[in-house]
Amino acid sequence: VVSFRLTSDLRAALDDLRSKGDVSIADILRAGLGLMSPPIEEAYTNGFTSALAEVYLRVCYDCEDEVMAFFREQQEA
Structure with missing residues (x-):
């Protein structure tokens, strides 16, 4: 379990991204860390x-x- 604070604009962008597809927070972190590249x-x-x-x-x-x-x-x- 990981807990972190987000600014409201970052949280809104994250929620928007998740609402557009079947993307988990873990998937977003993997892509951001370069462990998984988006298609x-x-x-x-x-x-x-x-x-x-x-x-x-x-x-x-x-x-x-x-x-x-x-x-x-x-x-x-």
Whole structure:
């Protein structure tokens, strides 16, 4: 058991982080101490792909080929 005091803004940020996913205080400490790295590349790829899908479906009515070419280029990088 570990007990420590937090500032109100740090506590709010911690609570916000925990509410967004299945993340424990121990997981946050492990990541902060470098004992576990968060899946940053996977999260970036998922976010990028999701945003590009939105562009493809909602914004670009005649530029689908350009969007797909950009996507393929990013996948190769």
